[in-house]
Amino acid sequence: MCFMKSKATSFDIAYAAGVSQSTVSRALCDSPLVNPETREKIKKIAQDLNYKVDKNASNLRKQKSKTLALLLFEDPTSDDSSINPFFISMLGSITKATASAGYDLLVSFQNLSDDWHAVYEDSNKADGLILLGYGNYTDYEHKLSQLEEQETHFLRWGAPDKNHPNISIGSDNFKGGYMITQHLLANGHKRFAFIGDIGASAPELKARYEGCMSALHEAKLGSAMLQHVDAISTESDGYLATLQLLDEFVGDKKPQAIVCASDLMAIGAIRAINDRGMQVPKDFAVVGYDNIPASSFSTPAITTVQQNTVLAGQLLVTNLLKLIHNESVVDILMQPELVIRRSCGAN
Amino acid sequence: MCFMKSKATSFDIAYAAGVSQSTVSRALCDSPLVNPETREKIKKIAQDLNYKVDKNASNLRKQKSKTLALLLFEDPTSDDSSINPFFISMLGSITKATASAGYDLLVSFQNLSDDWHAVYEDSNKADGLILLGYGNYTDYEHKLSQLEEQETHFLRWGAPDKNHPNISIGSDNFKGGYMITQHLLANGHKRFAFIGDIGASAPELKARYEGCMSALHEAKLGSAMLQHVDAISTESDGYLATLQLLDEFVGDKKPQAIVCASDLMAIGAIRAINDRGMQVPKDFAVVGYDNIPASSFSTPAITTVQQNTVLAGQLLVTNLLKLIHNESVVDILMQPELVIRRSCGAN
DNA sequence: TTTTTTGTTGCAATCCATGGCTAATACTTG
DNA sequence: CAAGTATTAGCCATGGATTGCAACAAAAAA
Numbered sequence: 231m232c233f234m235k236s237k238a239t240s241f242d243i244a245y246a247a248g249v250s251q252s253t254v255s256r257a258l259c260d261s262p263l264v265n266p267e268t269r270e271k272i273k274k275i276a277q278d279l280n281y282k283v284d285k286n287a288s289n290l291r292k293q294k295s296k297t298l299a300l301l302l303f304e305d306p307t308s309d310d311s312s313i314n315p316f317f318i319s320m321l322g323s324i325t326k327a328t329a330s331a332g333y334d335l336l337v338s339f340q341n342l343s344d345d346w347h348a349v350y351e352d353s354n355k356a357d358g359l360i361l362l363g364y365g366n367y368t369d370y371e372h373k374l375s376q377l378e379e380q381e382t383h384f385l386r387w388g389a390p391d392k393n394h395p396n397i398s399i400g401s402d403n404f405k406g407g408y409m410i411t412q413h414l415l416a417n418g419h420k421r422f423a424f425i426g427d428i429g430a431s432a433p434e435l436k437a438r439y440e441g442c443m444s445a446l447h448e449a450k451l452g453s454a455m456l457q458h459v460d461a462i463s464t465e466s467d468g469y470l471a472t473l474q475l476l477d478e479f480v481g482d483k484k485p486q487a488i489v490c491a492s493d494l495m496a497i498g499a500i501r502a503i504n505d506r507g508m509q510v511p512k513d514f515a516v517v518g519y520d521n522i523p524a525s526s527f528s529t530p531a532i533t534t535v536q537q538n539t540v541l542a543g544q545l546l547v548t549n550l551l552k553l554i555h556n557e558s559v560v561d562i563l564m565q566p567e568l569v570i571r572r573s574c575g576a577n
Numbered sequence: 578m579c580f581m582k583s584k585a586t587s588f589d590i591a592y593a594a595g596v597s598q599s600t601v602s603r604a605l606c607d608s609p610l611v612n613p614e615t616r617e618k619i620k621k622i623a624q625d626l627n628y629k630v631d632k633n634a635s636n637l638r639k640q641k642s643k644t645l646a647l648l649l650f651e652d653p654t655s656d657d658s659s660i661n662p663f664f665i666s667m668l669g670s671i672t673k674a675t676a677s678a679g680y681d682l683l684v685s686f687q688n689l690s691d692d693w694h695a696v697y698e699d700s701n702k703a704d705g706l707i708l709l710g711y712g713n714y715t716d717y718e719h720k721l722s723q724l725e726e727q728e729t730h731f732l733r734w735g736a737p738d739k740n741h742p743n744i745s746i747g748s749d750n751f752k753g754g755y756m757i758t759q760h761l762l763a764n765g766h767k768r769f770a771f772i773g774d775i776g777a778s779a780p781e782l783k784a785r786y787e788g789c790m791s792a793l794h795e796a797k798l799g800s801a802m803l804q805h806v807d808a809i810s811t812e813s814d815g816y817l818a819t820l821q822l823l824d825e826f827v828g829d830k831k832p833q834a835i836v837c838a839s840d841l842m843a844i845g846a847i848r849a850i851n852d853r854g855m856q857v858p859k860d861f862a863v864v865g866y867d868n869i870p871a872s873s874f875s876t877p878a879i880t881t882v883q884q885n886t887v888l889a890g891q892l893l894v895t896n897l898l899k900l901i902h903n904e905s906v907v908d909i910l911m912q913p914e915l916v917i918r919r920s921c922g923a924n
Numbered sequence: 925t926t927t928t929t930t931g932t933t934g935c936a937a938t939c940c941a942t943g944g945c946t947a948a949t950a951c952t953t954g
Numbered sequence: 955c956a957a958g959t960a961t962t963a964g965c966c967a968t969g970g971a972t973t974g975c976a977a978c979a980a981a982a983a984a
Contacts, residue, residue: 237699239970250934255971265932280727282699286637287970290939295633297683315870318665325686334702336644337684339672352584352629354940355681380627465874497874504876523662524871527812527844529851586940597964602941612962634940637969701970 238279246275258283289354298328298550299336299356303363315522316539317362320387323543324360331551333357351382358383358550383553385546389437390561399545399562403434406535406566407441410517411489413533413568415449417576419487419515422446423456423479425471425499426491427463435463435491438519442489456485463491468498476506486515487574493518493525496532500573511575521569530572537566585626593622605630636701645675645897646683646703650710662869663886664709667734670890671707678898680704698729705730705897730900732893736784737908746892746909750781753882753913754788757864758836760880760915762796764923766834766862769793770803770826772818772846773838774810782810782838785866789836803832810838815845823853833862834921840865840872843879847920858922868916877919884913 240258244251249268257264257272264272275281289295302317321337328335336356350356359382374394377384389400414422426432428439446452456479468490479485490496496518500510510516510530518525521536542564549559570576587605591598596615604611604619611619622628636642649664668684675682683703697703706724708731721741724731736747761769773779775786793799803826815837826832837843843865847857857863857877865872868883889911896906917923 241970251971252935252973253933255973256933259972263932268932280699282696284637284970285700285702286633286642287939288972290631290633290637290941291970291972293939315662315665321668321684322686325684329685335684337672337682338676339669349629352627353632355632501874501876524874527848527871527875529848529876588940598940599942599965600963602943603963606942608943610962615962631940634969635942637971638940638942640969 238276238281239284240281242279243272243275243281246279247272293354294357294554295334295354296332297334297336297356298358298360298547299338299350300324300360300362301350302337302339303361315524316520316537319539320362320543323540324362324547325543327544327547331547333547333551351384352380358385358554360384360546360550361386363387383550385550385553385559387542387546389433390563396558396560399542399549399564401537401542401564401566403437403566404441404444406519406537407438407443407489408445409441409566409568410519410533410535411442411445413570413576414487414489414515414517414574415445415451417515417574420451421456421483421485422451422487422489423475423485424489424491425468425475425495428491432462438491456483463494465494465498465501468492468495469502470498471495472499472502473506476502476508488514488516490516490518493520493522493532493534496534496573497524497528500528500530500532510573515575516573518573526571528573533571533574533576534569535566536569538564585623585628586631587628590619590622590626590628593626594619640701641704641901642681642701643679644681644683644703645705645707645894646685646697647671647707647709648697649684649686650708662871663867663884666886667709667890670887671709671894672890674891674894678894680894680898698731699727705732705901707731707893707897708733710734730897732897732900732906734889734893736780737910743905743907746889746896746911748884748889748911748913750784750913751788751791753866753884754785754790754836755792756788756913756915757866757880757882758789758792760917760923761834761836761862761864761921762792762798764862764921767798768803768830768832769798769834769836770822770832771836771838772815772822772842775838779809785838803830810841812841812845812848815839815842816849817845818842819846819849820853823849835861835863837863837865840867840869840879840881843881843920844871844875847875847877847879857920862921864921873918875920880918880921880923881916882913883916885911 240251240254244254247254247268249272253264253268254272254276257269258276260269285295300321302321325335336350351359359377361384371393374386374397378394378397384397386398387400388398389403390398411422422442424439424442426435426439428436430436443452443455446455456475472488475485475488488496488499490499496516499516503510503514503516508514516532518532518534521534525532525534545562545564549562552559587598587601591601594601594615596619600611600615601619601623604616605623607616632642647668649668672682683697698706706729718740721733721744725741725744731744733745734747735745736750737745758769769789771786771789773782773786775783777783790799790802793802803822819835822832822835835843835846837846843863846863850857850861850863855861863879865879865881868881872879872881892909892911896909899906
């Protein structure tokens with residue numbers, strides 16, 4: 231029917247409607263400056279011609295893109311195709327929150343080596359940035375400063391940082407570590423092991439460890455902790471660390487509860503324990519962190535700490551939009567929740 | 578140091594370099610029309626001023642956005658925050674392939690009810706579309722036709738479709754179902770059950786079922802199949818369907834092998850079997866499909882069929898780019914691979 | 925009837941980068 | 955030394971929508 235050699239522009243509509251092009255523009259934004267009848271006529275024609283506002287022209291003129299960019303830094307230990315499930319669920323909620331605010335989302339998986347810091351907002355492709363990922367805190371630090379200097383609108387997922395105030399939304403990992411340890415203590419466990427990287431490169435895991443230690447100290451059991459810091463975050467890390475742990479501490483030094491800094495490591499820990507002919511939760515209580523989908527399908531299902539990713543995504547988006555609109559925001563520390571399942575032995 | 582009240586434009590650089598603005602533009606695209614010395618000088622100044630080409634202006638002029646849009650249709654049965662892990666790994670590889678082709682990626686999770694069909698390419702926000710998701714084939718069909726009419730550049734993930742040729746890249750689900758069933762047959766199983774939706778709304782699962790049946794017919798065991806079609810795709814679907822199966826078929830009618838149309842359902846099936854006091858693979862062989870991360874962490878680890886998501890993502894992107902450059906593409910049917918683990922009983 | 929107000933619409937500048945065409949310079953070559 | 959060829963850079967139109975300002979008409983007030 232309607233043969234269009236090329237895409238319709240507002241001029242084509244103006245011609246068809248017998249009005250000026252500016253009137254078309256105004257009509258399509260529901261400007262009160264244009265007569266309702268004219269507006270409807272124009273809208274009708276626009277629809278017939280399958281006209282869509284050219285975002286490039288529109289954004290250029292308005293100097294904003296109605297687009298947010300999500301920069302996802304990969305966990306350096308994870309392989310190429312698998313993405314940390316926690317970030318996935320954040321991705322889902324961020325996408326939804328972005329869409330319901332009428333914005334588009336540009337997603338980019340990055341290495342810290344790239345010069346991501348400048349690209350999106352400076353080139354006007356996005357009005358703001360969300361930084362998601364466990365930080366390699368060396369040049370990350372530096373790039374955060376750059377972003378701040380350039381007055382880029384951005385927020386990061388992570389614990390609030392005194393050096394960079396009001397750019398963070400994070401979950402209270404200290405509290406999470408504390409809560410789950412308390413739960414184990416309440417169930418009578420006395421000898422603990424912690425599996426996970428507590429180095430500076432993984433501040434989230436470190437905070438979980440510190441929360442755990444804090445609970446132990448409160449219970450006057452601080453010295454009952456057997457550390458294992460050489461596991462990073464994967465299932466096989468957890469497996470290997472646990473095997474090592476089982477070999478090293480035997481007899482009455484054997485730990486009763488194994489606190490893993492991630493669910494993936496907890497899954498590995500359970501596998502190691504099974505491989506040694508023992509069982510969870512009978513011989514060991516094992517707990518994880520993150521409540522990834524696999525943790526509920528594991529046998530036994532894993533007791534873990536859940537971060538509210540839906541709320542987190544929404545907060546990141548709504549606060550970023552505030553920044554974009556020049557309102558001020560403050561750091562937010564979200565409260566995690568305990569998810570009690572079978573692996574801790576408490577029914 | 579450099580105080581900029583507002584973002585630098587190519588005019589600012591031209592002024593600073595004492596050349597015309599067009600020369601700046603050419604210098605920054607490494608045009609051979611500009612003297613190497615001038616070019617370096619301009620580039621230096623551009624860097625000092627932290628200049629970035631305005632994509633909106635650039636895209637407007639060039640009439641292309643160097644951006645692809647990924648439209649992800651959710652599995653209607655999955656809840657809000659969890660996304661089908663298979664799509665996640667596709668998302669990862671698509672992102673990477675897109676980035677390495679120098680394109681940006683716009684990601685959007687959609688309901689089919691939205692008028693997505695028109696939005697991105699028509700508004701020049703993206704040069705092409707990738708459609709990912711198990712199709713609700715009613716209005717999906719209709720929208721595909723619309724996209725084709727409008728000559729939108731797009732590709733979909735899914736089995737090639739005679740009605741819509743050369744827009745599909747998919748995995749051979751029939752072959753996958755066939756392969757895994759053959760493997761079970763080779764291990765001596767004779768009585769089979771299939772769990773999964775084989776209705777028209779899930780053509781992928783249906784093809785897996787048909788592949789499975791084909792292998793059984795070849796082995797003259799076609800009548801040995803107990804169907805269960807009331808499970809869709811989740812863990813609890815698999816659990817409930819399996820319980821029902823176990824109650825319904827007892828004694829010598831009890832199936833030996835349970836073929837699940839997804840790993841999630843296989844996980845549920847194993848849980849149901851355990852709950853009834855039986856074990857996998859001793860009492861039943863169970864197999865899944867997709868090779869999601871959780872399937873390797875399950876106890877026992879699940880024998881499944883893997884689709885090469887990395888390659889799939891790359892193919893989708895490279896072929897879409899071909900379309901954008903007006904080259905023609907053909908449908909691709911990728912070959913799946915068997916991943917043999919413990920749940921099928923064959924070591 | 926004249927003046928003021930109100931409601932609509934058009935003109936033209938603007939956002940910024942791109943690239944065809946032209947002009948000017950420098951360098952060959954007969 | 956003049957004519958011819960590269961090389962390099964500038965001019966200006968272009969892409970499509972937005973919006974301040976001016977213009978005009980019709981309706982209301984004087």
